[in-house]
Amino acid sequence: MTDSVSSPVIVALDYDNAEDALAMAGRLDPAVCRVKVGKELFTIAGPDLVRKLVASGFEVFLDLKFHDIPNTVAAAVRAAANLGVWMVNVHASGGERMMQAARAVLEPFGEMRPLLIGVTVLTSTAEEELAPVGVTRGLDEQVVALAKLAKESGLDGVVCSAREASALKAECGKGFALVTPGIRPAGSAADDQRRIVTPVDAVKGGADYLVIGRPITAAENPGEALGAIVDDLHQAQN
Numbered sequence: 001m002t003d004s005v006s007s008p009v010i011v012a013l014d015y016d017n018a019e020d021a022l023a024m025a026g027r028l029d030p031a032v033c034r035v036k037v038g039k040e041l042f043t044i045a046g047p048d049l050v051r052k053l054v055a056s057g058f059e060v061f062l063d064l065k066f067h068d069i070p071n072t073v074a075a076a077v078r079a080a081a082n083l084g085v086w087m088v089n090v091h092a093s094g095g096e097r098m099m100q101a102a103r104a105v106l107e108p109f110g111e112m113r114p115l116l117i118g119v120t121v122l123t124s125t126a127e128e129e130l131a132p133v134g135v136t137r138g139l140d141e142q143v144v145a146l147a148k149l150a151k152e153s154g155l156d157g158v159v160c161s162a163r164e165a166s167a168l169k170a171e172c173g174k175g176f177a178l179v180t181p182g183i184r185p186a187g188s189a190a191d192d193q194r195r196i197v198t199p200v201d202a203v204k205g206g207a208d209y210l211v212i213g214r215p216i217t218a219a220e221n222p223g224e225a226l227g228a229i230v231d232d233l234h235q236a237q238n
């Protein structure tokens with residue numbers, strides 16, 4: 001894990017065009033936060049946009065949540081590594097062979113390889129939504145089981161809700177990164193998220209990275225919104 005960035009915040013650049021994404025990145029400081037490129041932006045703006053963000057000094061989380069046969073996922077993860085991203089993710093529910101293949105393909109990149117992260121249960125998912133898709137154990141149990149599988153498959157960490165962070169730290173250990181979306185400063189709208197936690201509580205619970213989109217990008221002054229979150233985190237640390 002790198003500590004070249006002074007806060008654990010990863011700003012989700014969820015835009016439908018490269019110009020808006022680059023404009024937002026231009027208002028952020030790569031020494032203070034990282035940025036995330038997800039499915040919509042990548043589908044529209046593609047690898048060029050990722051290269052531009054990397055070239056402007058940002059550590060980029062390429063959030064495409066790969067889930068496919070092992071060969072296809074491994075090839076996609078290699079392509080992401082070739083873009084110079086800092087973090088890339090796959091769905092842990094894709095299984096052990098898929099995750100192992102994704103991890104193996106990063107070996108030749110050595111220390112330059114991106115962190116490989118497994119998605120457990122999306123933060124927009126509520127407990128009652130699991131049974132209809134065939135998951136009969138409880139949500140917390142499912143998150144822990146997928147995180148353990150991701151760890152055994154050689155991954156560097158998982159995406160989970162900060163609500164599950166302390167249980168996962170206990171199960172998976174300190175060096176296993178917990179990346180937590182569904183972060184909402186007190187008083188912000190939950191939007192479509194279901195398992196939300198404030199930034200300070202997330203870090204106190206053991207989250208290593210906080211993925212934050214709308215509370216920053218939809219704020220009247222995104223720089224101030226980020227600054228307020230970072231200040232709260234620093235105060236909570238001291």
Ligand SMILES: O=C(O)c1cc(=O)[nH]c(=O)n1[C@@H]1O[C@H](COP(=O)(O)O)[C@@H](O)[C@H]1O
Binds near residue numbers: 119123193215
């Ligand atoms: O992998 C992710 O980043 C992710 C996983 C998850 O379980 N939940 C989740 O919200 N995300 C992403 O995190 C971001 C959250 O954005 P906001 O809800 O606007 O803060 C979005 O880009 C989501 O795609």
